[in-house]
Amino acid sequence: MPPLNDWRTLEPGGTSVPAAVQQPHTGGWRTGLKPAVDLTMCVDCLLCWLHCPDSAVRLAGTAFEGFDYDYCKGCEICAEVCPTDAITMVPEETPL
Amino acid sequence: MTRPLLLTGGEAVAHAVRQIDPDVVPVYPITPQTPIVQTFSRFVADGSAHAELVDVESEHSAMSAAIGSALAGARTFTATSSQGLALMAEVVYIAASMRAPLTMAIGNRALSGPINIHCDHSDSMLIRDSGIVQLFAENAQEAYDLMVIAPRLAEHPDVLLPVAVCLDGFTTTHAAEPVTLLDDRAVADFVGAYSVPHAVLDVLEPATHGPFAMPDYYFELRRQQAAALVSALDVFGDIADEFEEVSGRRYGVVEPYRVDNASHVMVALGSTAGTVKDAVDTLRERGEPVGLLKLTAFRPLPADAVAAALRDVARVTVLDRADSPGGVPPLAAELSAVLYGSGVELEHHVYGLGGRDIHPVDVCQLFAGGAPAYVGLRGEP
Numbered sequence: 004m005p006p007l008n009d010w011r012t013l014e015p016g017g018t019s020v021p022a023a024v025q026q027p028h029t030g031g032w033r034t035g036l037k038p039a040v041d042l043t044m045c046v047d048c049l050l051c052w053l054h055c056p057d058s059a060v061r062l063a064g065t066a067f068e069g070f071d072y073d074y075c076k077g078c079e080i081c082a083e084v085c086p087t088d089a090i091t092m093v094p095e096e097t098p099l
Numbered sequence: 100m101t102r103p104l105l106l107t108g109g110e111a112v113a114h115a116v117r118q119i120d121p122d123v124v125p126v127y128p129i130t131p132q133t134p135i136v137q138t139f140s141r142f143v144a145d146g147s148a149h150a151e152l153v154d155v156e157s158e159h160s161a162m163s164a165a166i167g168s169a170l171a172g173a174r175t176f177t178a179t180s181s182q183g184l185a186l187m188a189e190v191v192y193i194a195a196s197m198r199a200p201l202t203m204a205i206g207n208r209a210l211s212g213p214i215n216i217h218c219d220h221s222d223s224m225l226i227r228d229s230g231i232v233q234l235f236a237e238n239a240q241e242a243y244d245l246m247v248i249a250p251r252l253a254e255h256p257d258v259l260l261p262v263a264v265c266l267d268g269f270t271t272t273h274a275a276e277p278v279t280l281l282d283d284r285a286v287a288d289f290v291g292a293y294s295v296p297h298a299v300l301d302v303l304e305p306a307t308h309g310p311f312a313m314p315d316y317y318f319e320l321r322r323q324q325a326a327a328l329v330s331a332l333d334v335f336g337d338i339a340d341e342f343e344e345v346s347g348r349r350y351g352v353v354e355p356y357r358v359d360n361a362s363h364v365m366v367a368l369g370s371t372a373g374t375v376k377d378a379v380d381t382l383r384e385r386g387e388p389v390g391l392l393k394l395t396a397f398r399p400l401p402a403d404a405v406a407a408a409l410r411d412v413a414r415v416t417v418l419d420r421a422d423s424p425g426g427v428p429p430l431a432a433e434l435s436a437v438l439y440g441s442g443v444e445l446e447h448h449v450y451g452l453g454g455r456d457i458h459p460v461d462v463c464q465l466f467a468g469g470a471p472a473y474v475g476l477r478g479e480p
Contacts, residue, residue, distance in 0.1 A: 007316070009319065010319035010323045013323055015198040016196060016308065016309065017316065018307065018308050020304065020306045021305060
């Protein structure tokens with residue numbers, strides 16, 4: 004836990020700028036399941052990218068690339084919307 | 100020198116707003132503020148002002164939109180009165196806490212109820228502790244001048260707070276007086292370009308404005324905001340010096356009028372200060388050592404300037420155009436605190452609620468002493 008700022012060193016109004024705040028990895032909020040993909044079934048429709056509330060689906064250009072597990076909270080929306088069932092939820096400890 | 104124009108206070112403020120050239124003006128009409136934005140909207144329609152005029156659905160929305168645009172990097176103005184300010188009040192606190200450097204005009208009007216449209220200061224006093232800067236104008240010229248000064252004060256890096264220019268409803272908003280305007284170019288040069296730290300729409304430097312503050316930071320942020328408000332006193336002085344160079348007109352956070360060698364001084368806000376000046380002149384001709392101390396800044400309270408101006412005075416009479424039922428009226432409470440322990444004899448009176456007139460003869464009677472706590476009220480002894 005970093006020391007707390009005194010009032011003289013805060014940005015006016017407490018405005019947070021990225022350089023001044025920690026970037027917590029909210030992927031730690033997952034409660035046991037994480038998304039996994041079978042790329043042979045993926046058709047790059049990008050519905051998972053569109054629906055992900057945490058911008059945790061990475062793209063290579065317009066192609067699906069993978070998940071950003073630092074920020075994926077395991078909400079399962081990607082698995083739900085995937086039209087080809089390429090995405091499934093697997094136990095956190097499953098090696099990928 | 101430009102010839103004076105015959106303008107109402109509302110029109111004079113609208114000219115100042117045209118010249119400070121805001122980018123966004125979210126506003127909702129309400130008497131007696133309406134002539135300000137009505138006149139300004141004509142300037143927009145005629146092409147002499149470029150602002151995006153946003154017809155919002157309420158004053159709550161007006162201030163909400165104003166915060167958004169001010170923090171997005173757009174110079175922003177709004178205006179209201181009375182019930183509009185009461186509805187806006189919740190968001191005025193947020194404007195101050197988010198350090199949104201917007202400016203506004205308040206056409207001072209009594210709060211309901213009973214419903215009334217005429218002048219008193221109960222609306223401004225409702226947002227006394229919001230953290231907004233409150234400047235009170237005595238007449239149309241001052242309303243114009245303070246409106247030109249306002250964006251400089253709001254946008255100063257040490258301040259970054261909303262600034263309200265308060266002018267008395269009808270007495271100042273609707274009465275026509277000679278007003279000397281500055282050249283458009285001179286005002287543009289004086290106010291300069293708008294800038295705000297971490298503008299929301301600066302996508303290269305994203306920032307979170309108005310974050311949630313838990314018990315570990317709320318207190319620090321309130322203290323920071325209070326310090327910024329107090330710093331507006333010194334900043335006002337610096338800007339007023341520059342304004343004097345441009346306009347030839349001198350402003351301070353207080354205006355002492357014939358206070359030298361005065362033993363009895365009246366303290367007032369707004370247009371009543373002009374009435375008191377007339378009474379002071381009359382009484383001075385009779386050899387009575389009286390004077391006036393007008394507070395141009397009410398928030399932040401210029402406590403040191405007030406104490407200095409009243410240092411050699413034996414007796415002070417405070418006039419409040421707002422009551423604090425069950426307590427001490429706002430200006431009287433401030434003066435009591437500033438003069439505590441000084442030995443100055445202090446009395447205070449409430450006058451003029453709901454637009455009840457006060458005349459120089461009333462002020463002369465107040466100077467004579469023995470006036471009731473409520474001046475001009477039927478049923479007082």
